[in-house]
Amino acid sequence: MILFSRETNKNILMKENYTTIIGMEVHVELKTESKMFCSCKNDPDALTPNTNICEVCTGQPGALPVPNKKAIEWAVLIGKALQCNIRELSKFDRKHYFYPDLGKAYQISQYDEPIAENGTFTLTFPTEENIRDIAHIGIERAHLEEDTAKLLHDTEGSTLVDFNRSSIPLVEIVTKPDFKTALEAKTFCQELQLLLRALEVSDADMEKGHMRCEANVSVQKEGTFEIVDGKVLPLGGAILNHKVEVKNINSFRAVERAILYEVERQSEMLEKGETWAQQTRGWDENTQTTVLQRIKETAADYRYFPEPDIPPFHPIKLAKKQSLPELPIAKRERFHEEYGFSYADAKFLTSSTYWANFAEAVMSELTDWLSNFPEIHGDTDEIREERQQKMARLAGGYLTSKLAGFLTERKKDIQTLKLSPENFAELIALVYTERINSTNAQKILIEMLDSGTDMDPTHIMEEKGYGQISDESKMIDVIDEVIKNYPKQVGDFRAGKDPIIQFLVGMVMKATEGSADPKVAEKLLREKLSE
Numbered sequence: 001m002i003l004f005s006r007e008t009n010k011n012i013l014m015k016e017n018y019t020t021i022i023g024m025e026v027h028v029e030l031k032t033e034s035k036m037f038c039s040c041k042n043d044p045d046a047l048t049p050n051t052n053i054c055e056v057c058t059g060q061p062g063a064l065p066v067p068n069k070k071a072i073e074w075a076v077l078i079g080k081a082l083q084c085n086i087r088e089l090s091k092f093d094r095k096h097y098f099y100p101d102l103g104k105a106y107q108i109s110q111y112d113e114p115i116a117e118n119g120t121f122t123l124t125f126p127t128e129e130n131i132r133d134i135a136h137i138g139i140e141r142a143h144l145e146e147d148t149a150k151l152l153h154d155t156e157g158s159t160l161v162d163f164n165r166s167s168i169p170l171v172e173i174v175t176k177p178d179f180k181t182a183l184e185a186k187t188f189c190q191e192l193q194l195l196l197r198a199l200e201v202s203d204a205d206m207e208k209g210h211m212r213c214e215a216n217v218s219v220q221k222e223g224t225f226e227i228v229d230g231k232v233l234p235l236g237g238a239i240l241n242h243k244v245e246v247k248n249i250n251s252f253r254a255v256e257r258a259i260l261y262e263v264e265r266q267s268e269m270l271e272k273g274e275t276w277a278q279q280t281r282g283w284d285e286n287t288q289t290t291v292l293q294r295i296k297e298t299a300a301d302y303r304y305f306p307e308p309d310i311p312p313f314h315p316i317k318l319a320k321k322q323s324l325p326e327l328p329i330a331k332r333e334r335f336h337e338e339y340g341f342s343y344a345d346a347k348f349l350t351s352s353t354y355w356a357n358f359a360e361a362v363m364s365e366l367t368d369w370l371s372n373f374p375e376i377h378g379d380t381d382e383i384r385e386e387r388q389q390k391m392a393r394l395a396g397g398y399l400t401s402k403l404a405g406f407l408t409e410r411k412k413d414i415q416t417l418k419l420s421p422e423n424f425a426e427l428i429a430l431v432y433t434e435r436i437n438s439t440n441a442q443k444i445l446i447e448m449l450d451s452g453t454d455m456d457p458t459h460i461m462e463e464k465g466y467g468q469i470s471d472e473s474k475m476i477d478v479i480d481e482v483i484k485n486y487p488k489q490v491g492d493f494r495a496g497k498d499p500i501i502q503f504l505v506g507m508v509m510k511a512t513e514g515s516a517d518p519k520v521a522e523k524l525l526r527e528k529l530s531e
C-alpha cells in the first residue's frame with residue numbers, strides 16, 4: 001500500500017514495513033580569485049575552452065601544486081558554520097582513478113584527515129509540512145579538493161576536454177544519513193546555498209554547477225538497522241540493502257523528485273523480492289527517472305595515499321582567527337522575533353544580503369519613527385507591540401510582494417536600486433498613517449522605481465494629488481454629485497438595502513481617482529442620505 005503520493009511532495013513515499021536511509025553529499029566550487037593548486041584564474045563559466053590553464057591544472061608530469069591559502073581558509077569557515085570540529089592537523093591525499101576529465105589520473109583530495117568533521121545543521125519547518133518540525137542533520141565531514149576538467153561531447157561522436165574547470169577549489173560536504181524525508185534533503189540544500197552565499201565563499205548556483213548535490217538513498221526493511229553516530233548498523237544479523245548514489249541533480253526540485261523516485265523504485269524491487277548492487281545512478285530531468293551509470297567502486301579502489309608534494313597544515317590555527325557573520329537561519333529567526341515579520345517574509349528577506357540589509361535599514365527607520373510618534377506616550381507595552389506588528393506586516397508586504405514584484409516585472413535588481421531605505425520607509429509611514437491608500441502608494445512606488453533616482457514619496461504625493469481626501473469640505477461636492485447621478489441606488493439604500501452604501505462609496509472613490517478616504521466618504525454619505 002502506498003501511504004502518500006509523490007505529488008504531495010511532503011514526505012517520503014513509503015510502502016508499509018519499509019523505511020528509508022538518506023544522506024547527502026554536496027560539492028561546492030569556491031569563488032577564490034585563483035585555482036586550488038596554481039595561479040590560473042578561477043572562472044568556471046569562462047566561454048572559451050582551455051584559456052585558464054597551466055602545467056599544474058592540466059596535470060603535466062613533474063608540475064608542483066601550491067595550495068591556495070584563501071581556499072583553505074574558506075573551507076575552515078564553512079566547517080565552522082556547519083558547527084564542525086576543525087582539525088588540529090590536516091593533509092591532502094591522492095585519490096586515484098582514470099577518467100578523461102582527470103589529466104593526472106588522480107585527484108588531490110582529503111582522505112582520513114579532512115579539515116572539518118562532526119558538525120550539525122538544524123533544519124526547522126515552521127510553515128511547511130514535514131513529519132517533524134525540527135531535524136538535526138549530522139555533518140560527517142567537510143574537506144577540500146580540486147574540481148575535474150569538463151568533457152564536451154560534439155555531434156560527431158568525439159569528446160573534447162576543457163581544463164578551465166580543472167583544479168578549481170571544491171569543498172565536499174558529507175552529511176550523516178539523518179534525513180527522514182525528501183523535503184528535508186531539499187531544504188538542507190536550499191539552506192546550504194543561503195549559508196554559502198552569506199559566507200561569500202561561493203555563488204552556489206546549482207544550474208551553473210557551482211553547487212552539486214548527490215543523494216545516497218537506500219530502502220530497508222523496518223527494524224533491520226539502527227543509526228549510531230551517523231553509521232548504519234545492521235540489527236540481528238540482517239543483511240542491509242546497498243545504498244544507491246544519485247547524481248546529475250541540477251535543481252532543488254530535482255533533489256526531492258530524485259529521492260522520491262528512487263525510494264519508489266527500490267520499494268518496488270523489494271516487493272518483487274529483488275536486490276541491487278551498490279551503484280551510481282543519474283537523474284534524468286526529461287524522463288523524471290534515475291538511470292544506472294555504474295556499479296560503485298569501494299574506497300579501496302582509489303588507493304589513497306598522502307600527497308607527497310604538499311606538507312600537512314594546521315586548520316585550527318586559521319579557525320581561531322576567523323569569526324562568523326550572522327548566519328541566515330539565525331537572521332531569519334531574528335527578523336521574525338525582533339521586527340515581527342512573518343516566517344515567510346523573514347525567509348524571503350534574509351535570502352540575500354542585499355535584501356536583508358535593505359529591510360533592516362527600512363525597519364530601523366520605521367521603528368525610530370514609531371517611537372517618536374506623539375500618540376505613543378502613555379501607551380502600554382501591548383499597544384506598542386501591536387503597533388510594531390502592524391507595521392511589520394505592512395512593511396513585510398510592501399517589501400516582499402510589492403517591491404520585489406515590481407522589481408521582477410522590470411527585470412531590476414535590489415542590488416542596483418536607487419531607492420533609499422529612508423524614502424521607502426517614508427512611503428510605508430504614509431500608508432500606515434492612512435495619508436495615502438494602497439492604490440496610490442503603489443503608483444508612487446512605481447514612480448520612485450522608474451525615475452532612476454531616489455525620490456521623496458511625500459513630494460510625489462503632493463505633486464500628483466495622491467493624498468487621501470479626508471477633508472470633509474473637499475469631499476462634499478463629490479458626494480452630492482454621486483447622490484445625484486445614482487438615484488436608483490440611493491432609493492434602494494433608503495428603502496433599507498444597507499450594503500448598497502459600498503457601491504456609493506466606490507463611486508466616490510472612482511470620482512476622486514482613489515484619493516478619498518473611504519471611511520470618511522461612507523460617514524458623509526450616510527449623514528447625507530439620512531437627512
Ligand SMILES: [Zn+2]
Binds near residue numbers: 035038040054056
Ligand atoms: Zn593552472
